Amino acid sequence: MKISEKYDEEELAAWIRLQMTPGVGIQTAHKMLSAYGLPQNIFMTPYEEIARIVSPKMADVLYAPVDPAITEQIDRTKEWLDDSSNMVLTLSDNRYPRQLLEIADPPLILYVKGRVELLTSPSIAIVGSRNATTQGRLDAEEFAHSLSDTGLTIVSGLALGIDTAAHEGGLKGRGSTVAVIGTGADIVYPARNRELAHRIANEGCIISEFPLGSGPVASNFPRRNRVISGLSGGILVVEAAARSGSLITAKAAIDQGRDVFAIPGSIHSPLSRGCHELIRQGAKLVESSQDILEELKHFQDIVVNQSSGERAEDEFSDEQKLILAQMGYDPVDADILSERCDMDAASLSVELLNLELSGNVESLPGGFYRRLAVS
Structure with a gap:
């Protein structure tokens, strides 16, 4: 079983239990982890003390007997880890992507399939409409291929349209690609991308914060968008309607201090309106991958030298x-x-x-x- 060297089965079980405890959201979990360090400590803390951190009702939930569904999920995860290409990273794992630790609400657990080292490689996200135009798909694949050839990893969400083209282009270059999905890591969605998902699992990396077996619930996809942007040094929006998930991802990127790029399009195309809105709001208009590389070089210099005033x-x-x-x-x-x-x-x-x-x-x-x- 390929569980990280840094925690044992008991610790893994505690992380999954914390993740799946009803009513415990990301913010509540982080609040308790800040107070007690590790999930095992939370579940061993006296009720009276826990009730001072969370509500008495939540304390009751934490002290209730473990739900059989959680025990089943723990066993399912251990079985999934028998495959050497699968692994689980928790917040206590030193391989957890550092850039995700910098966002306001990093996932407690990442279920990873494929090349885990890509999660810490320099990367850029490419997102856009599921109902992309032919030109939009060509642009996404060309930009992704060109950027991947420089060594950047292409991050996207495995959706149809622009995401699919971005992954295809990323796989053609040496930087490869990471797919951040909104289902369990053992589920392929949409089904039309099954072959692509298998290629990414073999040549790139697939990650999810959702427990194994989680289906394509609508609320999962906006949540996964913050991970797409959080993993990346910047985000490129290729095509997007005025109201689209791509704009949610772009907003998450702005909130996280990432660079946002957008490709302009025809004023007559509905799929250009989202990009034009981003440009009006300060996103960088790009016409070639070189435009992005020039900006990302500046971004990476900032990352390398961040807090340079502290000490050289x-x-x-x-x-x-x-x-x-x-x-x-x-x-x-x-x-x-x-x-x-x-x-x-x-x-x-x-x-x-x-x-x-x-x-x-x-x-x-x-x-x-x-x-x-x-x-």
């Missing part, structure tokens, strides 16, 4: 660079940080103290730490 990159030790990269700017438990960095507690403590003394890290009550953005 070469002033940090390798261990400190790793800690800062895995920490992010939200509070993180020292135990989780130790797992992410694969460092023993004593070594981590020494480096955290040095970073705290230099003004780059803040120590918080309860054994938590947070990276500081120093201007």
Whole structure:
């Protein structure tokens, strides 16, 4: 069974139980994890203490006997992990994509099929209409192929139309492609993309935050859009109607501080209106992949040198660079940080103290730490 080296079956079961507990949404889960570190700790915390973090009603749900459906899901996941191409990444896994940790509501669990290393590769999302024009599909595939040839991974949502063309183009280049889906990772939707999904699983990567067996529920797709943009350094909208899921993804990208690009089209085409609206709102008009590469180079320079006012990159030790990269700017438990960095507690403590003394890290009550953005 291919469970991450950083947690055992009991820990995996606790993460799945937290994810599937009725009424526990992403925000509530993050609130409890911030207080107690790991899911096992949440379920072992005295009722009275939990009830001070969440409502008494929610505390009752957390202390109820484990639902048989959750136990069944845990067993199903373990069986799914027997396939060596499948894996599960939780927030405590040091392979969890760092860029997703930077968004406001990162998924608790990522179900991954294929090349997990693509989740941390430089990437750009390409999205657009399901009912794309022939020219739109050609543009999406051409842009994706060209950008993938430079080494960028193409991220999209496996929908028909622009998404399909983007994945096809990504597979043609050396950067490959990542499909973020709105069903369980064991389900292919839409069925017409079954062959493409199999190719992506073999040559690229498929990920989902939804439990195995989850069907194509309408509410899942807007949720997955924040993951598409969160994984990416920028997002290109090829064709979009005035009200479309692509604009939801673009809004998520803006909220996350990602670059947004749009291809203009005919003023007479309904599928140009969404792109034109984005351009009016400040999205960058692009006519070629080079337009994007010039902007992304600037974006990547910012990422590499982010918080450069704190200290020059070469002033940090390798261990400190790793800690800062895995920490992010939200509070993180020292135990989780130790797992992410694969460092023993004593070594981590020494480096955290040095970073705290230099003004780059803040120590918080309860054994938590947070990276500081120093201007």
